[in-house]
Amino acid sequence: MSIEDLSQISQAERDARDAIGHQINVCVAASCLSLQSDKVKEELEKAVEAKGKKDCCKVRGVGCMGLCAAGPLVAVEKEKVLYQGVTPEDAPAIVDALGGEPVARIQGDLEAPFFARQQKIVLENCGRIDPERIEEYIAADGYLALIDTLTAMTPIGVVQQVTRSGLRGRGGAGYPTGLKWATVNKSQGTRKFVICNGDEGDPGAFMDRAVLESDPHRILEGMALAGYAVGASQGFVYVRAEYPLAIKRLKLAIKQAEKMGLLGASIGGTTFGFNVDIRLGAGAFVCGEETALISSVEGGRGTPRPRPPYPAESGLWGYPTLINNVETLANIPTILRNGPEWFARIGTAKSRGTKVFALAGAITNTGLIEVPMGMPLREIIFDIGGGVPDGKAFKAVQTGGPSGGCIPESGLDMPCDYESLAKLGSIMGSGGMIVMDETSSMVDVAKFFMEFCMDESCGKCVPCRVGTAQMHELLRQISAGEATARELALLEHLCDVVKSTSLCGLGQSAPNPVLSTLHYFRDEYESKIAAGEAAAAGHAPPAGGAA
Amino acid sequence: MSFLDMDERILEIAARVEVVYSPLVDLKEFPADVDVTIVEGGVSSEEDLHKIRMVRSRTKLLIALGDCAVTSNVPGMRNTFKVDDVMKRAYFENADLKQQVPSDVIPKLLPRTRPVHEVVPVDVFLPGCPPPADVIFGALVSLLDGTTPDLSGTRFGR
Amino acid sequence: MSGRPSAKPAAGAPSSKVKTLTIDDRLVSAREDESILDAARQNGIQIPTLCNLDGLTPVGACRLCMVEVKGSSRLFASCVTMVGEGMEVVTDSERLQKYRKTIVELLFSERNHVCAVCVSNGHCELQNLAQTLGVTHLTVPYLHPKLPVDASHERFVNDHNRCVLCQRCVRVCGEVEGAHTWDLRGRGIDTRVITDLNQPWGSSETCTGCGKCVHVCPTGALTEKGKSIREMAKQSRFLPYLTMMREDRSE
Numbered sequence: 001m002s003i004e005d006l007s008q009i010s011q012a013e014r015d016a017r018d019a020i021g022h023q024i025n026v027c028v029a030a031s032c033l034s035l036q037s038d039k040v041k042e043e044l045e046k047a048v049e050a051k052g053k054k055d056c057c058k059v060r061g062v063g064c065m066g067l068c069a070a071g072p073l074v075a076v077e078k079e080k081v082l083y084q085g086v087t088p089e090d091a092p093a094i095v096d097a098l099g100g101e102p103v104a105r106i107q108g109d110l111e112a113p114f115f116a117r118q119q120k121i122v123l124e125n126c127g128r129i130d131p132e133r134i135e136e137y138i139a140a141d142g143y144l145a146l147i148d149t150l151t152a153m154t155p156i157g158v159v160q161q162v163t164r165s166g167l168r169g170r171g172g173a174g175y176p177t178g179l180k181w182a183t184v185n186k187s188q189g190t191r192k193f194v195i196c197n198g199d200e201g202d203p204g205a206f207m208d209r210a211v212l213e214s215d216p217h218r219i220l221e222g223m224a225l226a227g228y229a230v231g232a233s234q235g236f237v238y239v240r241a242e243y244p245l246a247i248k249r250l251k252l253a254i255k256q257a258e259k260m261g262l263l264g265a266s267i268g269g270t271t272f273g274f275n276v277d278i279r280l281g282a283g284a285f286v287c288g289e290e291t292a293l294i295s296s297v298e299g300g301r302g303t304p305r306p307r308p309p310y311p312a313e314s315g316l317w318g319y320p321t322l323i324n325n326v327e328t329l330a331n332i333p334t335i336l337r338n339g340p341e342w343f344a345r346i347g348t349a350k351s352r353g354t355k356v357f358a359l360a361g362a363i364t365n366t367g368l369i370e371v372p373m374g375m376p377l378r379e380i381i382f383d384i385g386g387g388v389p390d391g392k393a394f395k396a397v398q399t400g401g402p403s404g405g406c407i408p409e410s411g412l413d414m415p416c417d418y419e420s421l422a423k424l425g426s427i428m429g430s431g432g433m434i435v436m437d438e439t440s441s442m443v444d445v446a447k448f449f450m451e452f453c454m455d456e457s458c459g460k461c462v463p464c465r466v467g468t469a470q471m472h473e474l475l476r477q478i479s480a481g482e483a484t485a486r487e488l489a490l491l492e493h494l495c496d497v498v499k500s501t502s503l504c505g506l507g508q509s510a511p512n513p514v515l516s517t518l519h520y521f522r523d524e525y526e527s528k529i530a531a532g533e534a535a536a537a538g539h540a541p542p543a544g545g546a547a
Numbered sequence: 548m549s550f551l552d553m554d555e556r557i558l559e560i561a562a563r564v565e566v567v568y569s570p571l572v573d574l575k576e577f578p579a580d581v582d583v584t585i586v587e588g589g590v591s592s593e594e595d596l597h598k599i600r601m602v603r604s605r606t607k608l609l610i611a612l613g614d615c616a617v618t619s620n621v622p623g624m625r626n627t628f629k630v631d632d633v634m635k636r637a638y639f640e641n642a643d644l645k646q647q648v649p650s651d652v653i654p655k656l657l658p659r660t661r662p663v664h665e666v667v668p669v670d671v672f673l674p675g676c677p678p679p680a681d682v683i684f685g686a687l688v689s690l691l692d693g694t695t696p697d698l699s700g701t702r703f704g705r
Numbered sequence: 706m707s708g709r710p711s712a713k714p715a716a717g718a719p720s721s722k723v724k725t726l727t728i729d730d731r732l733v734s735a736r737e738d739e740s741i742l743d744a745a746r747q748n749g750i751q752i753p754t755l756c757n758l759d760g761l762t763p764v765g766a767c768r769l770c771m772v773e774v775k776g777s778s779r780l781f782a783s784c785v786t787m788v789g790e791g792m793e794v795v796t797d798s799e800r801l802q803k804y805r806k807t808i809v810e811l812l813f814s815e816r817n818h819v820c821a822v823c824v825s826n827g828h829c830e831l832q833n834l835a836q837t838l839g840v841t842h843l844t845v846p847y848l849h850p851k852l853p854v855d856a857s858h859e860r861f862v863n864d865h866n867r868c869v870l871c872q873r874c875v876r877v878c879g880e881v882e883g884a885h886t887w888d889l890r891g892r893g894i895d896t897r898v899i900t901d902l903n904q905p906w907g908s909s910e911t912c913t914g915c916g917k918c919v920h921v922c923p924t925g926a927l928t929e930k931g932k933s934i935r936e937m938a939k940q941s942r943f944l945p946y947l948t949m950m951r952e953d954r955s956e
Contacts, residue, residue, distance in 0.1 A: 284892065301889060306765040306785040459870065459889070459896030460766050466811035469894040470845050490844060497807045500780055501768045617842045618813075620821055627817065627851040659849065664842055672841040676821040702836045703813075704820025705827050 001261040001268050003147055006138055013139035021056035022098045023077040024048075027127060028061035029213045030245055031206075031367075036088065037072035043091035044074070051095055063214020065127035067114060069366035075127070076102075084108040113383040114365050119346065121354050122330040123370045126214035131249050134256040137217040143257075145336040146221050147268040150228060158229035159185050162332070165340035166352035171197055171288070171325030172403065172429045172505075174351070174418040180322065183312040184230040187320035192232035194223050195316065195323045197293060198239040198246070201285035202401025203452060204360035205432030208326035210368050211356075212239065212246035215330070216253035220263060220276055222329030225336060227274040230322050235274060238293055240281040250278055285402075285456035289504050290315075290323045292458065303458040304504035325430065327356055347373035351417035355431055361398075362437035364389045371416075378412040381435060392437040396520070400429025402449045402456075403509030405516025406442065425516040427509075442521040443528055447475040449513040457506065464507030467498035471514065481531035488529055492518070549613075549677035553684045560684070563691050577602055583690060585610045589619035590661045594654035603667040608690065611662070611669045612683070614676040614703060622660040630656050674701050726792035741783035741794055742770055752796050753805055753834055755812075756871040757784045758921055760944030762880060764872055769805050769834070772796045780804075802838070809834050810843045815894070817849060817866040818924070824937045825925030831869060848894075855900075857907030860930055861919055863898070868926040870896055874918035881947060886912040898926075917943075 017023065026032075026041040044059045065073045070084035074094065081102045083094060093103045109115075120126075129136035137143070149158055163178025184192060196219055200208040212219065223235040239247055254276050257263040265273040279297050286292045287302040294316050296302040315321025331353060335343045347353050351373040357380065358368055364386030371380060381387065381397060388394045396406040405426035407414075414420040418428050436445060454468040474491045477483040495511035502508045518525060551557065567578050577598075584606040590596055603609060614620040625633045633656070639646045663669050673686060679700055686696035722737045728745050735744035740763065745752050755767040765785040772783045775793035783796070795801070812818075812831060820826045834840075852865040875887040875898065886909055890899045900906040919927040921941045928937055 286892075306782055454893055457893035459892045459894070460764070461768050462766070462808050462811055462869075463768055465870070465893055465896065466815045466848075469848065470811065470814065473846065473848075493807070494845070497804050501771055501804050501808065503765060503768065503782070611842070614821055618819075619847065620819055623847070623849070624817065624819055624822075626847070626849040662842065662847075665846060669842070674841050676826075698841050699836075699839065701841055703818075703832055704823065704829070 001143075001147065003144070003151075006144060006147060009135055010139045010141070013135045017139075020058045022053070022058070022079070024057065024059045024094070024098075025062040025065075025075040025077055025127070026059060027063070027065050027071065027073045029064035029126075029210060030243075031064065031068040032071040032073055033245070035072045037086075039088045040072050040074065040086050040091065043088040044094065047091040047095040051092070053095060053098065057095070057098060060130050061132070062128060063126040063131045064123075064210040064368055066118075066123070066368045067108070067365060068368065069364065070108060073108070073127075080110060082108040082110050114367075114369070114386065117375075117379070117384050118370050119354055119372050120370045121334050121343075121346075122211060122218075122327055122356050123214075123368065124334065125218065126210060126368075129215065131214050131216055132252055134217060134253065134260060134262075137215070141337060142217055142333070143221055143262050145333045146224050146262065149225060149336055150268050150270045150272055155185060155229050155231060158225060158336070161336060161340045162229070163340075165335045165343040167328065167331055167335065167343065168351065168418065169325060170327035170331070170355070170430065172400065172427065174428060177324065177328055180312060180324070181226065181229050183310075184232075184320050184322040187313050189320040191234070191319045192230055193316045193319055193321045194227045194230065194232045194235040195290075195293065195297065195321060196223055196235065196237040196329055197288060197290070197323055197325045198237055198243070199281045199288040199293060200240065200243075200326070200430065201283075201288050201456070202403075202430055202432040203449075204434045205358045205401060205430055207356040207358050207368065207431050209243050209246055211326050211330050212243065213249055216246075216250045217257065218330050218333055219250070219326060220253055220257050222324075222332035223276055224263065224267065224274045225332050226322055226324065226329065228272050230320075232322065233273050233275065235276040236279050236297055236316075237276060238279045238281055238287070238297060240283050240287075242283055247278060247280065254278070284458070285452075286458045286504070286506050289506060292504070293323065294321065301458075303460045304506075306503060327431070348415060348417045350419055355416070355428070357431045357433045359385050359433050359435070361434040362388050362392065362394075362440075363435040373417045374415040376413050377407065377416050380416060380433070381412065385435070388435065388437045390437075392439065395436045395438050395440055396442065396445075396517075398426075398434040398436065398445070398449075398513070399432070400427035400512075401432045402452045403427060403505065403512055404429045404432075405512050406436070406445065406520060407516075408520045410520075425519055426512070441479070442517040442524045443475065443479045446514045446517045447472065447479055450475055450510070453506065453510040457510075461501075461503035461507060463498045464502040464504075464510065467494050467502075468507070468510050470494055471498070471511070475514070478525060478528050478532070481528055481535065483529060483532040484536050485529055485533065487532070488525060549675075549680050550683060552680035554680075556684050560687055560691075577605060579605045581606045583608045583610065585612050586616055586663055587612050588615045589622045590657065590663060590666050591622050592654035592656050596657065596666060599663060599667055608670045609663075609667070610671040610673060610686070611664060612673045613678055614674055616663045617672050617674040618703065619660045619662045620676060623662075626659045630658060671696060672698065672701075674703050676704050724788045724790045724792075726788055726790065726794060728794045729796055735788045737788065739788055741772060741781070741786050741788055741792075744788050745783065745794075745796060750796060752783055753837065754784060755830060755834060755869065755923060756873065758873050758877075758941060758944065760881070760948045761873060761876040761921070764876070767808070767869075767871060769808055771801060771804065773798055773801065806838050806840050807845075809838055809840050810845050812869050813840075814843055814845045814847050815850075816852065816868060817847075819866075823867060823925040824928050824932060824934055825867070825939075826934055828938045829925060830923035850894075855906050856930070857905035858909075858912070858914075858930075859907065860914060861906065861916065862928050862930055863900070863906055864926055864928070865897060866926075867924045868898055869924055870898065871923060872898075873921040873923065874898060874927060877917045877921045877944070881944065882913060882915050882917050884911050884913050884915075887918060 048057045072086045074083040074086045083106045097103050125140050159181045167177040168174040198208050281287045284302045287296045289304045292302045292304040311321040344352050354370050354372050356370045396408050398406050407424050411424045421428050450472045454472045457464045457468050459465045471494050474487050499511045611617050634648050638648045682700040689696045724737050725734045733748045752770045754770045763784040765782040770783045771780040773795040855863040878887045879885045886900050900909045920939045
């Protein structure tokens, strides 16, 4: 496979598409599928057939278009018409309207801020290409960066490009990607590995799932480029088993790429070979932690081990291993295609590029968005997200999943980047954003996240294993109005102990939702405590506590 | 019993204190304004709870003595079972005659037996099963002398 | 458990470099492949530990041996942190004491440690820790889980009520005896040690009955049947000798 071969495939694909008068795209990613978008697609195909428009009209399945709240979504590509909330019964009307006035009843607004304010790099192909056809990815300039890089750049040159782009890890901590690549590149090892971390476990987060389901080849290309840069010939994609569609499409993509010589031995006629295998996670949140993930890939129990040694020096089976999150790797092909300077111009000085966020909770436009780093939270939630529905008031936004914190109204004008979120007592995390309205009790929110951490603790180290269970019980007591100031003081002490002494990031960050809600919404804790004190003063019998 | 293991030293203590209430003192009501109360045992029943709250309100310094008071220890072993199951085991399964749960004479059990300090604030802890007589003696003497008791000789379980 | 090789190099490997550092303001020297804990112990500085046992791969699970290293706000588990040149280690600050006390309290609260009826009463490492760290009572509430006792083995008993999940049994069985009868199941607060694939110990086909697990167990979780308190003192000192003899033979 050479550049010429790629452009031939690309040209043929474009010609075929140009020959078609109307292209109807139906979202077949998990969210729309759960609303029967497969039935919609079927009915559209039937309608096209029945109305004799088969020659000028093509229906195809595409990946996530982002506005999951309004699914199932259907787009008529060339006419730039979006339909939302489409039912199978709408199919004949949609086909009839082709070339004329769109069906106003179900028409969505593509000029709305939700679409207009986004900037897509990671999601550039999502909702535009059929994820089950490699030709469509190639027609969108896919694999161009890989072949070009393998023939024109040294591995260390690739590392330099990534370093210059300023890309930081999108899995949570924001570690400079170029630095990580350079470390693995320089580590000594007879073998090296690349792992793509697709163990997306944060409640309310579905960025990685969307990319894997909608544009799987992008991940494979990113991994192959990473493999070339660090000197690895084997990659593993670690996906949670709860993502069956992502796994199916990834498997198909690997097969297609191997068949075309874009994976496997001597890619593009060079000496570089790279294979990718899939490893399924059994749904343990802790396996998103890189050393636990490695243990799981090795076939062991998914528990973290102390670092150092870092995986970059001693990872999978003791060999130097590069672990990057799905979104990080999805940025790579575009960075190498457009150049690091192009990428570095997007975002803020310390947080370059864009970030994908999964909007969930009390927000009108639930779904997936990609915006330049540094956009104020208010713009994300109110302009793009459409604000809080049902006329309720905004209360807080939880960013970064169970390791993150709750940000109140007063923090909404901060730019959304790694440093600012940390200043607000939260983290960027993998990009989950859960909005809460005035009806949410922040003590209950903290309790929910603590229950999650308690259930997901691997049980290896004492503070995380027992501390989270104790904190959850204390939060239950506070929430139920059974606790006094003593319990609140104990909760704060345990937050300190668990944060400072836990073995891995899960335990170290488990107290964050409690600490941030205590910081911004202490009055809610105190009113619960006042109720508890009153009950204790009235000498109500003490509760036995939950078993 | 461990208290009595102080042997003749108990006279030294007795010379410096006035025992106002104990199972050996013929007084029905717990007096007011007590300086030090030594309490044994976990809080198992509603009566225990009522009593310890009353004791606490009339005591300046409360000492939890022994593992039952400090950890709920053996009485706490029932805590993994439901109260009904405990009663059934005691008054039906293990009773040959008159199988019935007594309702009037026995105070109602709390859902769980709890250490004293989970119910009321405790000032000094003397764990051990039983706590060593030397530690009890040393603690009492230092409290009488107005110094902080040295608890390093205490140990859960013995 | 992954079979990660021990941090110690095989005997006869080229001698590694020596580092000098200070531990609690005392100047000490140590091989670069030695942990802070090793270096401290060689110099008579005691750091509390529970999961650590000489002769087994350190896992850094109990977090009691955490120490402060000047220049870092993070704490380090001294059993798995290697010494470094010029490192300034503090092993016994007020902050560390506070954390260690709470960790021991958490362990007592997790299961049903009723010392009065335990055969390890008096020579229990958890009890020892409570005593040395000055834990006289628990500030956290007891969780009182309902846990089984496996007495199916003809010679040994596994009482989950007293297990602290230090994984010593798992490691000694896998690394030293080579039987790998013990492992863990479940996660978080529901983690349990299991024999084989969670079968009764007595029906285990891999257990050789060697009893090493019983003698490395720090509490009364694993004990020998029919032994009195006085008789059930654990003997774990066979381990370093055994590993040393094996290393020599592999030459």
